[in-house]
Amino acid sequence: MIALSVHACFEGIALGLQSSMLSTLNIVLAVIIHKGAASSALGISLVKTFPDDFSLVRKLVLVFSLATPLGVVIGI
Secondary structure, eight states, rough: OHHHHHHHHHHHHHHHHHHHHHHHHHHHHHHHHHHHHHHHHHHHHHHHHHOOOOHHHHHHHHHHHHHHHHHHHHHH
């Protein structure tokens, strides 16, 4: 969870540092594709780890989903 969130934050930083529209669109496309796979893996792992605590799973997924926008803000 922590590693994936840090990784997502760095993706956001890379996105926020782009200076041209073409580079930005390329990174956005890569992040969208990559984030889908990473979030699926994380979701499955969290549900297996915490099968009876969906509230915690939702909170952890929220933290993961906010990591990329936080990175974009840092990068800008």
